[in-house]
Amino acid sequence: MPNDVTHSQAGTTLEKADVTKSVTPGGRTEAAAAAVRIDDVAVRFRSKKRDVTALTDVSLDIASGEFVAIVGPSGCGKSTLLxxxxxxxxxxxxEVRLGDERVSGPRHDIGYVFQRAALLEWRSALRNILLQAEIRKLPAAESRARAGELIRMTGLEGFEEALPHELSGGMQQRVALCRALLHRPPVLLMDEPFGALDALTREQMNVELRRIWQETGTTVILVTHSISEAVYLADRVVVMSARPGTVSEIIDAGLPAERGYSETMARPEFGTATTRIRELLGAASAAD
Known part of the structure; x- marks a missing residue:
C-alpha cells in the first residue's frame, strides 16, 4: 500500500523502540470495530492559479473510546483531517466512516473544540454550555442536569453565572469543552484547543482533559503542535508527513492509563516516544 511505512524507511530499525508501530496496510490495527475509519483519503483543492494536494493516501482506524493525537508540520492537513x-x-x-455510517455531510452527533473558545460574550458560562441544547432542541431539564454534571467534572462550580470576560483562558476552554460534551457525542474532535494558553495553564488542562476523557469514555481525536502534549494525552500518536500529508508512522505511547504529569514526563517510554516523533518530523533540536 502507498502508506505502508516501516522504521527502516524512516532511517531507523524496528528494534529501535518497542513503543512504535509501523502503519499496517490501510493504517489498521486488529483492535475492535473502528469508531472512525479513514480509508485511502485524498483531498485536493483547486483554484484559478494552481491545484494543491493537501492529503494523499491517508488511512487510519480509531477504536471506540480511544484517544488519538495527530502531529505534523504546519500545512500538512491535520485540521483538514478533522x-x-x-x-x-x-x-x-x-471515504470516511463513523461507525457503520459513511460521512457524506456535516455530522451533528460529534463534538468539536477549537483553539479559541468562541463563547458568546453576553451569555453566562452555563448559558454558553446550554446553547448546544438550544441549537439541538434537546430536553431542557435533562440538558441542565447534564450541564451541571459537566460543570462539576471540569471544576467550574461557582462560575456558572460568570460572563466570558470574567473567566481565565483555561476556564473559557473548560466551558467550550462542556458545551462540546453536552450531547454526549461518541467522537470529540479537538483542533489545537490549548494552543493559546500559557504553559502552566496548558499543563493543567492536559491533566484535566485526560481525566475527563477517562470519565466519559468518548473517542477523542486531538490535533496539536506539541509533541509532549500528544504523547502525554494519547494512546497513539499519528505522525503526518509534510504536504501532501500522509501517515508517516503511528506511535504507541506505551504509557500507563493513570498518568501523573511530572511522573509521566520522567518515564523512559515518554522520552523514547517523543524522541522518535522528533526524528520523524526532523525537529530533534526544536522546542515544542
Missing amino acids: KLVAGLLGPSAG
Whole structure:
C-alpha cells in the first residue's frame, strides 16, 4: 500500500523502540470495530492559479473510546483531517466512516473544540454550555442536569453565572469543552484547543482533559503542535508527513492509563516516544 511505512524507511530499525508501530496496510490495527475509519483519503483543492494536494493516501482506524493525537508540520492537513471526520469537507478520493455510517455531510452527533473558545460574550458560562441544547432542541431539564454534571467534572462550580470576560483562558476552554460534551457525542474532535494558553495553564488542562476523557469514555481525536502534549494525552500518536500529508508512522505511547504529569514526563517510554516523533518530523533540536 502507498502508506505502508516501516522504521527502516524512516532511517531507523524496528528494534529501535518497542513503543512504535509501523502503519499496517490501510493504517489498521486488529483492535475492535473502528469508531472512525479513514480509508485511502485524498483531498485536493483547486483554484484559478494552481491545484494543491493537501492529503494523499491517508488511512487510519480509531477504536471506540480511544484517544488519538495527530502531529505534523504546519500545512500538512491535520485540521483538514478533522474537517473530513466532521463532514465539513468531502474527500477528493476515498471515504470516511463513523461507525457503520459513511460521512457524506456535516455530522451533528460529534463534538468539536477549537483553539479559541468562541463563547458568546453576553451569555453566562452555563448559558454558553446550554446553547448546544438550544441549537439541538434537546430536553431542557435533562440538558441542565447534564450541564451541571459537566460543570462539576471540569471544576467550574461557582462560575456558572460568570460572563466570558470574567473567566481565565483555561476556564473559557473548560466551558467550550462542556458545551462540546453536552450531547454526549461518541467522537470529540479537538483542533489545537490549548494552543493559546500559557504553559502552566496548558499543563493543567492536559491533566484535566485526560481525566475527563477517562470519565466519559468518548473517542477523542486531538490535533496539536506539541509533541509532549500528544504523547502525554494519547494512546497513539499519528505522525503526518509534510504536504501532501500522509501517515508517516503511528506511535504507541506505551504509557500507563493513570498518568501523573511530572511522573509521566520522567518515564523512559515518554522520552523514547517523543524522541522518535522528533526524528520523524526532523525537529530533534526544536522546542515544542
